[in-house]
Amino acid sequence: DDGSRLWLKYDLIQDEAYRKSVQKAFRQIIVLDQTETTQVAADELQKALSGFTGKTISINNSPANKSIVLKLGSDPRIQKNEGFTISSTSKGAEIISPSDEGLLYGAFALIRRIQTGQSLDFELAESPKVQVRMLNHWDNANGTVERGYAGSSIWKWFELPYRIDPRYIEYARANASIGINAASINNVNASSRFLTAEYLEKIKAVADVLRPYGIKVFISVNFRSPRTLGGLETSDPLDPGVRQWWKYKTEEIHRYIPDFGGYLVKANSEGEPGPQDYGRTHADGANMLADAMKGHEGVVIWRAFVYEADPNGDRFKEAFNQFKPLDGTFHPKVIVQVKNGPIDFMPREPFHPMFGVFPKTPLAMEFQITQEYLGHSTHLTYLAPMFEEVLDSDTYAKGEGSTVGKVIDGSLNNYQVTVMAGVANTGSDANWTGHPFGQSNWYAFGRLAWDHTLSSEQIAEEWTKMTLTKKPKAVKEVVDLMMKSHPTYVKYTYPLGLAHMMGEGHHYGPQPWLEKSGRPDWTSVYYHRTAKDGIGFDRTGGMSDALSLYSPDVQKAWGDPQTMDLNYLLWFHHLDWDYELPTGKTVWNELMTRYYQGVDEVEELQKQWNSLKPYIDQEIFENVKGRLAIQHKEALWWRDSCYLYFKQFSEKPLPVGLEEPKRTLEDVKELEHIYHLR
Numbered sequence: 001d002d003g004s005r006l007w008l009k010y011d012l013i014q015d016e017a018y019r020k021s022v023q024k025a026f027r028q029i030i031v032l033d034q035t036e037t038t039q040v041a042a043d044e045l046q047k048a049l050s051g052f053t054g055k056t057i058s059i060n061n062s063p064a065n066k067s068i069v070l071k072l073g074s075d076p077r078i079q080k081n082e083g084f085t086i087s088s089t090s091k092g093a094e095i096i097s098p099s100d101e102g103l104l105y106g107a108f109a110l111i112r113r114i115q116t117g118q119s120l121d122f123e124l125a126e127s128p129k130v131q132v133r134m135l136n137h138w139d140n141a142n143g144t145v146e147r148g149y150a151g152s153s154i155w156k157w158f159e160l161p162y163r164i165d166p167r168y169i170e171y172a173r174a175n176a177s178i179g180i181n182a183a184s185i186n187n188v189n190a191s192s193r194f195l196t197a198e199y200l201e202k203i204k205a206v207a208d209v210l211r212p213y214g215i216k217v218f219i220s221v222n223f224r225s226p227r228t229l230g231g232l233e234t235s236d237p238l239d240p241g242v243r244q245w246w247k248y249k250t251e252e253i254h255r256y257i258p259d260f261g262g263y264l265v266k267a268n269s270e271g272e273p274g275p276q277d278y279g280r281t282h283a284d285g286a287n288m289l290a291d292a293m294k295g296h297e298g299v300v301i302w303r304a305f306v307y308e309a310d311p312n313g314d315r316f317k318e319a320f321n322q323f324k325p326l327d328g329t330f331h332p333k334v335i336v337q338v339k340n341g342p343i344d345f346m347p348r349e350p351f352h353p354m355f356g357v358f359p360k361t362p363l364a365m366e367f368q369i370t371q372e373y374l375g376h377s378t379h380l381t382y383l384a385p386m387f388e389e390v391l392d393s394d395t396y397a398k399g400e401g402s403t404v405g406k407v408i409d410g411s412l413n414n415y416q417v418t419v420m421a422g423v424a425n426t427g428s429d430a431n432w433t434g435h436p437f438g439q440s441n442w443y444a445f446g447r448l449a450w451d452h453t454l455s456s457e458q459i460a461e462e463w464t465k466m467t468l469t470k471k472p473k474a475v476k477e478v479v480d481l482m483m484k485s486h487p488t489y490v491k492y493t494y495p496l497g498l499a500h501m502m503g504e505g506h507h508y509g510p511q512p513w514l515e516k517s518g519r520p521d522w523t524s525v526y527y528h529r530t531a532k533d534g535i536g537f538d539r540t541g542g543m544s545d546a547l548s549l550y551s552p553d554v555q556k557a558w559g560d561p562q563t564m565d566l567n568y569l570l571w572f573h574h575l576d577w578d579y580e581l582p583t584g585k586t587v588w589n590e591l592m593t594r595y596y597q598g599v600d601e602v603e604e605l606q607k608q609w610n611s612l613k614p615y616i617d618q619e620i621f622e623n624v625k626g627r628l629a630i631q632h633k634e635a636l637w638w639r640d641s642c643y644l645y646f647k648q649f650s651e652k653p654l655p656v657g658l659e660e661p662k663r664t665l666e667d668v669k670e671l672e673h674i675y676h677l678r
């Protein structure tokens with residue numbers, strides 16, 4: 001099994017009694033309302049049930065007993081257009097939705113039920129919590145993927161619009177199966193090329209493939225396009241010629257793609273052009289594009305990932321400071337997309353302080369599914385617990401229970417448009433994501449975008465049963481291993497709330513010693529602030545007052561190292577090496593203990609995976625086993641590097657019982673070359 005089928009594995013059900021009951025209950029599929037999308041739903045059900053039962057199931061259009069009926073209609077339990085109900089018994093099932101997309105999601109929900117071996121007797125009513133559930137591809141026109149670790153781009157621009165790669169359809173199925181209904185197809189570091197007629201024709205071809213699966217296409221735009229493509233002398237958002245250019249361009253796009261999703265914009269960030277180049281604000285830029293969208297359904301998603309190169313400033317605060325004064329000035333079609341944390345997709349960040357405090361501007365969540373800072377496609381890191389931690393964090397913006405999830409789903413501030421985006425980890429590798437477990441992160445992102453109250457265990461269990469094994473004992477082990485993987489990764493890389501010490505450029509492996517970089521706020525020392533007197537970034541007023549951006553309750557929760565969640569400790573406090581933590585250990589000893597535990601835990605993961613050999617497809621088993629061996633080697637690399645580097649400042653020995661590395665700081669500094677990273 002090369003993993004190319006993802007979780008959509010419709011193999012013969014092994015449990016004979018269950019297989020017979022499925023066969024008896026669902027003898028045919030009835031489509032009462034014929035559309036492209038209901039056809040897709042029926043085809044999928046047919047494919048799934050034929051696979052599960054080994055019998056060919058037919059599709060018809062007049063009601064009959066013992067069938068799966070797909071029917072457009074309403075039900076008081078359905079809260080949103082894409083919602084659905086399923087009434088299922090041992091004598092057939094009925095799926096109802098006000099929209100054909102809802103019928104498609106209902107079909108996949110029924111398939112998932114059967115695939116995970118659940119009772120056929122059930123009532124289900126679901127509606128997505130977030131409207132736009134989106135993948136952001138950082139894919140370039142030349143086929144490379146920024147921060148992509150699974151081969152080249154899945155979009156073959158040089159073949160489009162002439163040849164449609166069948167993988168586009170597989171991609172659409174996979175997304176629809178987890179409720180993803182939008183995709184921005186190109187990198188936010190955007191080439192203007194994507195707005196040329198030549199490319200619009202290609203993008204149209206992709207949009208036409210994705211449409212029946214309920215997926216809308218977005219384009220990332222380069223703010224300088226009026227100059228680059230239009231030959232204008234400026235791209236000033238208040239210039240009438242520029243405004244007109246975007247208006248025409250937007251009309252042109254709609255001639256190709258009538259249901260165009262909208263624009264995604266990275267502006268005045270990491271060298272990208274933007275409205276500030278002309279003395280204008282983010283709101284001026286976003287509102288101009290929103291005006292151009294007038295009369296259309298589309299929206300403008302404007303990213304808040306902005307920061308300045310100020311060695312004395314605190315990058316943590318910059319997006320907040322630039323955007324907070326603009327709340328209330330954005331066009332209703334604008335959504336501001338905020339990364340989950342204030343810095344940049346670190347393995348663990350406190351939730352971004354912008355969440356909760358933008359009552360007049362819808363904020364979107366941007367998660368990163370691709371593992372830029374989380375071991376690329378080598379380290380096994382199940383990300384759902386991290387996503388969940390952020391979504392469940394309490395902003396206290398409107399009192400207790402004002403979670404980030406409620407900000408994102410619009411219920412806290414009554415947002416009109418709601419968005420959750422994930423930076424995709426898809427690529428041309430046969431199994432789509434490089435690491436077989438990378439698939440679980442794509443899956444989990446979609447499930448959480450649909451319903452952020454699902455638990456990461458439940459999602460892991462579903463995914464495991466659909467993808468790897470249905471044997472209860474093995475499922476339990478795999479889920480356990482997945483649930484441990486992120487905390488383990490954090491322990492051997494960034495324990496106690498450290499951040500941003502990865503190798504420059506490639507963002508892989510440790511480089512805590514990085515003192516000089518392309519920018520002063522891209523060094524490691526800027527973040528960990530290690531010195532003879534201790535470690536950590538004091539954001540309680542000393543080095544920065546960033547903690548004050550949060551509500552008083554959060555400040556209280558994170559203001560005191562004696563009572564706070566130690567996972568965020570060094571994000572907010574600079575502490576003496578000898579400072580005694582509530583664990584009874586000093587900061588130094590706690591830090592080192594965690595680094596060493598992290599490596600031990602990778603050994604545990606290896607053992608656990610090895611014990612699963614009888615239950616897992618051989619090819620997948622060996623694939624993961626090999627990657628775990630590299631992960632172990634690299635966990636040691638992180639541990640030894642961080643210990644040997646920090647020791648220069650703490651001048652302390654390892655806690656008793658921990659074994660001294662056999663190599664020196666000079667040795668570990670060389671590993672970057674030895675491991676083929678430079």
Ligand SMILES: CO[C@H]1[C@H](O)[C@@H](O)[C@H](O)O[C@@H]1C(=O)O
Nearest residue numbers: 138146147188189266305344
């Ligand atoms: C697309 O650029 C990326 C950049 O590669 C990445 O290192 C950083 O995480 O964030 C940037 C962003 O999110 O804009």
